[in-house]
Amino acid sequence: MLGVLGGMGPLASAEFMRRLTLLTPAERDQDHIPAVLWSDPRVPDRTAARLGGGEDPLPALLRGIRGLEAAGCGAIAIPCNTVHGWFEAMQAATPLPILHIVDAAAAELARLGVPRGRIGVMGTAGTLAMRLYQQRLEGRGYECLVPTETEMARLVTPGIAEVKANRVAEAHAPLAESARALAARGARAVVLGCTEIPLGIAAGPPLPFPVCDTIDALARAAIGWARGA
Template identity: 40%
Template structure:
């Protein structure tokens, strides 16, 4: 049977790409041998232009050409399904979807699927994300479609999170980022929020171990990894069933 692979479009940033890969390979896949792991191909290009800059300033270089080049590279490498290891990049999903023959899983859809299991409709859900991701609005839209109430930090609190915690993680200074993530979580907790989406792929790397345990944390990267695994298993099961039917049909001839 031909190998079916999940394609990861990454490099935005590299540590977030590694985190997604680790969650697919280590945290969420129960495998006893090499052969039981899920085939994954990653395209990690850290030279993709800054998504935030392009979103807020049309005169800045667009990330689209290099993201599309990454999709084409994944197509050539045998990927059958795409996940993108960057929340803000999902702003361009409509264009990226038109640029590839492969289906792309939207990270906010993966998050809402997990939320529907872990929280009731009507729940207020805090979103920890960059200004660019929040500006795009795709989390707010999908949360409301599923009956949840999105809640954000103030613009100043978001800017502090972005310019401190997220910037530190991108530089590899994860321990230094933790206090700023703690402050952001505490700010949401003070608003009465009990469910928080870590909606920047850098944030799960820096979530402090001593933050409030009364809150439910939804790791968007983990949700994306789990949805990718579910797709792979469903696809493999379908192909196996089709093969068995074909074999049985040939046996009756």
């Protein structure tokens, strides 16, 4: 049984469940992966906790982990990038393996034919400030480009906020503009390192370069775990 620690945000968690279902090779109900979604949008804001002295989300995260343990789950996936800033504390608190979203993204980049080189990374201000992708990917041969402060303030942060407010169509233009800017600076692919970003990007025309959708990446990692890979 897969445990999904979600609600950060709710739409991204629901999309993860949808993609987990659609990406699983299956012919009937019984071929799919048993899963429990713990969707708790009350978890305090992760970026505010890291950058603005906001409330620590860890107690709420551990409450969700305990719920998934009690439900009989064998592993945990968390379709939120920024919360992986608390990965070590969460993993230390549970015997269940937690699938790391950045490792899943690295596998997805390789699947897309970009096993190393210069890539763009979009994400929340908290994710980028914690260097979650840079620290984990640079040792694998990647050079990570990130949006400028101006692009974050004008494009990325507002685009993420539109998705969280259920205005998904309005998120496409600013998020796509930021992705194109990274590609113009030499990124071979762009990692959509916030699980709201793929929803906004998918609301408009496809981008003309590879994008690593971290919702899909984590779903593929979960399927691999369930299949014993």
